[in-house]
Amino acid sequence: xxxxGRVVMKKKTHALKSSAGQLTWxxxxxxxxxxxxxxxxxxxxxxxxxxxxxxxxxQVHLGFDSPTQEAAEQWRDSMSHPEKVVxxxxxxxxx
Numbered sequence: 001x002x003x004x005g006r007v008v009m010k011k012k013t014h015a016l017k018s019s020a021g022q023l024t025w026x027x028x029x030x031x032x033x034x035x036x037x038x039x040x041x042x043x044x045x046x047x048x049x050x051x052x053x054x055x056x057x058x059q060v061h062l063g064f065d066s067p068t069q070e071a072a073e074q075w076r077d078s079m080s081h082p083e084k085v086v087x088x089x090x091x092x093x094x095x
Contacts, residue, residue: 058092
């Protein structure tokens with residue numbers, strides 16, 4: 001989670017094994033946010049090929065200023081309905 005370009009909070013998920021190339025996370029994260037402040041949530045995906053090596057696959061940015069319309073819409077919907085569970089696919093970008 002970033003605010004004004006600075007990382008303010010980090011969370012990690014547990015490592016998962018794919019089944020037929022598909023992954024499903026069943027974890028929930030709660031971030032205390034003030035509605036009047038601008039935040040950017042960066043979700044980064046790594047592949048762990050061995051015990052020690054991680055390979056960066058890409059990331060997606062969620063926030064009011066998200067680079068894609070779908071990500072910005074999901075953020076607005078999540079901020080309007082904080083109790084709602086959201087499951088949305090996003091295309092990863094390499095940066």
